[in-house]
Amino acid sequence: MTDTLQRIAIVGAGIMGRGIAQTALAAGQEVALCDVSEAALDNAREAIDGGLQRLDDKGRLEAGTAEAVLARLAVTTRLADLADAPVIIEAAPESPELKEGIFRELDTVAPEAILASNTSSLSLTRLADVTGRPERVVGMHFFNPVPVMPLVEVIRARQTADHVVETVEALARALGKTPVRIGDSPGFAVNRILIPMINEAAFVVEEGVATAEAVDDAMRLGANHPIGPLALADMVGIDVVVAVMKILQDGLDEAKYQPCPLLRRLMDEGHLGRKTGRGFCEYPAEGG
Numbered sequence: 552m553t554d555t556l557q558r559i560a561i562v563g564a565g566i567m568g569r570g571i572a573q574t575a576l577a578a579g580q581e582v583a584l585c586d587v588s589e590a591a592l593d594n595a596r597e598a599i600d601g602g603l604q605r606l607d608d609k610g611r612l613e614a615g616t617a618e619a620v621l622a623r624l625a626v627t628t629r630l631a632d633l634a635d636a637p638v639i640i641e642a643a644p645e646s647p648e649l650k651e652g653i654f655r656e657l658d659t660v661a662p663e664a665i666l667a668s669n670t671s672s673l674s675l676t677r678l679a680d681v682t683g684r685p686e687r688v689v690g691m692h693f694f695n696p697v698p699v700m701p702l703v704e705v706i707r708a709r710q711t712a713d714h715v716v717e718t719v720e721a722l723a724r725a726l727g728k729t730p731v732r733i734g735d736s737p738g739f740a741v742n743r744i745l746i747p748m749i750n751e752a753a754f755v756v757e758e759g760v761a762t763a764e765a766v767d768d769a770m771r772l773g774a775n776h777p778i779g780p781l782a783l784a785d786m787v788g789i790d791v792v793v794a795v796m797k798i799l800q801d802g803l804d805e806a807k808y809q810p811c812p813l814l815r816r817l818m819d820e821g822h823l824g825r826k827t828g829r830g831f832c833e834y835p836a837e838g839g
């Protein structure tokens with residue numbers, strides 16, 4: 552294993568950061584995890600511990616026992632503590648100002664590292680420009696839940712060097728993932744294809760062509776999708792679907808990316824899907 556594949560650092564200990572951390576630990580790496588919130592770091596450690604224990608119980612933890620694996624996790628609230636890692640993956644909230652601030656600081660405190668962002672929608676080319684080493688900025692777009700989902704979209708900014716793309720592809724493989732190269736364009740590939748499909752499914756319901764249940768049955772049975780598009784919308788969050796449609800609309804400037812009014816209505820009524828207990832379907836046990 553090269554040095555690059557032995558240690559990584561992660562900024563942001565939320566859903567994605569902790570998922571990436573758990574995956575890297577299980578793959579045998581040392582992980583430094585940074586967050587501004589001590590509570591987020593505590594929660595992340597607990598969640599990662601639980602995830603590793605479950606893998607251990609199933610005999611699927613090849614990198615050691617859960618306890619020994621967790622011992623390779625270091626947590627910190629200071630970005631400067633990440634300086635030693637060859638690759639730093641940023642998984643902070645989806646705000647351009649916030650991410651640009653983090654990249655500017657990392658540019659100073661970690662001059663050698665490759666800086667990767669897990670952004671779902673922001674331009675890597677613009678993010679690279681705030682640093683003094685734009686050729687070493689790249690996108691690594693993981694999917695939720697990270698320990699389960701096999702894909703990493705590797706997003707190449709206009710400035711990204713070939714060796715940087717190759718290094719993060721090797722890193723993705725070392726984490727047990729499959730990297731796929733995608734250009735720096737709104738929604739990248741998966742969200743640009745998947746979210747408009749969900750939007751179209753909502754139009755089919757809105758126009759009274761079929762019920763939500765019928766749409767989901769049709770797509771499962773007729774297109775062999777494991778889950779119908781509207782059940783998927785509930786899982787992703789109706790607010791997230793609308794937000795991605797707006798990003799596609801703004802970035803690609805085409806009328807076909809107009810969010811379906813039915814999605815907006817559900818959102819305005821607070822029916823965001825599983826997380827609120829209701830979206831296209833009802834989830835009485837899960838929501839508030």
Ligand code: NAD
Binds near residue numbers: 568
């Ligand atoms: P989250 O809100 O669960 O976690 C973000 C974490 O970042 C929080 O713990 C927060 O305390 C921390 N944070 C805030 N400011 C910080 C700073 N300055 N320095 C360090 N940490 C800071 O968010 P998430 O869902 O994990 O998403 C993170 C990124 O991953 C976003 O860019 C998002 O678009 C992307 N993403 C999310 C998903 C998903 O399904 N949730 C999927 C793919 C990509």
